[in-house]
Amino acid sequence: MSQAVERPTTTGPTRSDEAADGYDGLRLRSVTRTFGAFTAVDDLDLDVPRGSFFALLGPSGCGKTTTLRMVAGLETPTSGTITLAGQDITHAKPYRRPVNTVFQNYALFPHLDVFENVAFGLRRRRRPDVRRRVEEMLELVELGPQARKRPHQLSGGQQQRVALARALINEPEVLLLDEPLGALDLKLRRSMQVEIKRIQTEVGLTFIHVTHDQEEAMTMADTVAVMDAGLVRQLGAPAELYENPRSTFVANFLGQSNLVEGTVTRRGPDTLTVDMHGTAVTVPTARAHTDGARGWVGVRPEKVLIGEAGSALDAPGGTVPGGIVTDVSFVGVSTQYLVRMPWGQELQVFAQNTGRQQMFGRGDAVELSWRPEYAFLLDHAQDAGAGAQRGDEG
C-alpha cells in the first residue's frame, strides 16, 4: 500500500500550543509502539473528549488493541506521551491510573462470585459502602439475582455485563472496551450495543471502544477513528466517515464503495469535473481528496440509480450508459445488482424495494447515474482494494 497518509485533523489545540492547556480528555501525542521490527502503533495523535463514546475501528493487527492497552497501562509506548485530564500517565502503573478495561473474553475471576468480581476494584481501593454500590451496579446491568453465582454459571451475555459492571463501578475517567461483544452471537450483540450505549449515556463517562465491526462502531460511537497499519486513517462522526471517506481504505472498510478510475479535467471553486471512461462526472470540491490529475471516483452502491438504457434518470450529474446486469440478488429490503460497465469493471448498485421502480434481470442493458453531491474523489496512488477484505470473523 503506497499512500500518503493524512493526519487526522482533531479538534482542539495543535501541537505547538498544547503544553499547559486545560484539556480534560484523553490525549495521545506521537505515540509509537514497536515490537521488534514490527510497528504496531505509528506516531499516533489522538484526542478523546471527556464524556464521549469513541470507537477505534480497524482490521485485526491495525494497532487498535495495542493503543487501548497503552491507555490501560498494560503496554508502555516506545515513545510519545499519553495525558489524561492534563496529567501525564504515559508511565503510570496500570493499577494507579483512573482507567478500567472491559477485556476481550471478559477475564472474570473464576474463583470469585459475581458480587466479588464487581467489588474487586472497590475493595482494592478500600472504598466504603461496597455492598450498596455493588448492588446498585448489579441493578444497573440487571444481574441482581445472579450476585452469588460464579462466572462459569452465567451465559455469555451475563458474563459480558459482569465485566462491564466490574469496570464501571470504579467510575473511571476512561472506560476501555476491547472487542467487548466479539464473543456474543449476532442477536445478543445488537441488544448489548443498545445496552452499552444506554449505560454510557446514563453514567456519562468517556468510553473508548475497540472493534473490527464497522456496524458496531457506527451504531455506538459519537466519534470513530478508523485505524490501519498503526495509523489513524480518518476520524469523525460515523455519518461523516461514511458519506465522505478520504481514502480508499475508509471507503472500503466502512460499508462498500464503487471506485472508478478518472482524470480530472477541470477544477472549479465548487466542483471538479472528472472524465470517467468517457463520461464527464462532477464531484464537489469539498469531497475531492486529491490534488492529482487522476483519481478514484467513488460512490456508495445505494446512491447509484439504475434505469433502463435510454431512460432519463433523475440525476444531474450525467448518466453512465452501456451497463449490462451480470448478477441480481434480492435481499428483501433491497435488490443488489452487479453491473458490468463498458470498460470492464463491475459496479454495485443497491436499489431500495420501494415497489415502484423497475426490476432488472441478468443480461439487461441498463444505465447508471448518481447525484453529484454523493460522489467523492480519492487519491489515485491509493490501492482501490484497500480495506475491502474486512475482518468479519467476530
Next chain:
Amino acid sequence: MSRRRGGRTGYLLLLPAVAWLVLFFVVPLYSLVATSLYDPTGSDFRGYEMDWAFGNYLDAVRDYARPLLRSLVYGAVATVLCLVLGYVLAYAIAFKAGRWKYLMLVLVVAPFFTSFLVRTLSWKLILADDGIVVRTLQAVHVLGPDGRLLATSVAVVAGLTYNFLPFMVLPLFASLDKIDHRLVEAASDLYASPVIGFWRVTWPLSLPGVVSGTLLTFIPAAGDYINADLLGSPGQRMVGGVIQSLFTDANDYPAAASLSVVLMALIVVMVLVYVRRAGTEDLL
C-alpha cells in the same frame, strides 16, 4: 435401550482397573489389617493366631511415638520447604521461562533418570564433614568447629526436600500454567498492585496445584525411610525405617502391621483435615 447398553460398557471398561485395585490394593490392605490384629506373642516359628488384638495399636503408638511424630514433622517441614522452593520454580517456569519452559520442565524431571538411592547417597558427599557445605558453614560460624550436617535432622529434611521437590513442582506448574494471564492483567487494571494481585488472583487459582503438590510430597515423605537411613543416624529414624526393621529384622509382623495401619490412619486424617481447611474440595 442404548442408554442401558452404554452403562454396561462403562462398567466393563472399569473392570480391569477394579480387578487390579482389588488384587493389589484391597487384598494386601485386608491382609495388613488382619496381620495387625494377630496375637502379638506369635512368631514365624510358632505361627500366628487371629485374636483381634486391638492392643497392638496401643503398643505401636506407645513404643514408637517418637519415630511416628518425627516422621510427620520431617514430612511436614520437607513439604513446606518444597512448597516454597517449588512454587517459585513453578511460577518462573510457567510465567517467565518463555521458550525455555518445556526444557526447564524436563530438567525438573531429569533426576528421575537416576536411581533414588544413588541420588540420596550423593547427598552424603554434599553434606560430608569435610565437604564444601559444612566447611563454608563452619567458616561463617553457622556451624561450630566440630559441627556437622550428616546424621542430623537437617540432612534428613534436606534429602527429603530434594527427593520430593519434583512431585511438588509438577502439579504446581500444571495449575499455574493454566491461569489465564489476562486475569492477572485484569487484577492490575482493577487497582491491585502485583503483590496484591498475586495473593488475590494467582495464589487462589493455583490452590489445586498447592493441594495436590503438598499431598504428593507429604504422603511419601512421611513414609520414607531411605533418607533417614542414609543421611541420618538412629536418632533420626523415621517410622518407615521402624516398620521395615520390624518386618524384616525382628519378624514382628503384628507390630509392624499395626504401626503401618496407625501411620496410614494418621495420614488419611491429616489429609482430610487439610483438604477441608484449604476449601478446595470443589477445585480438586
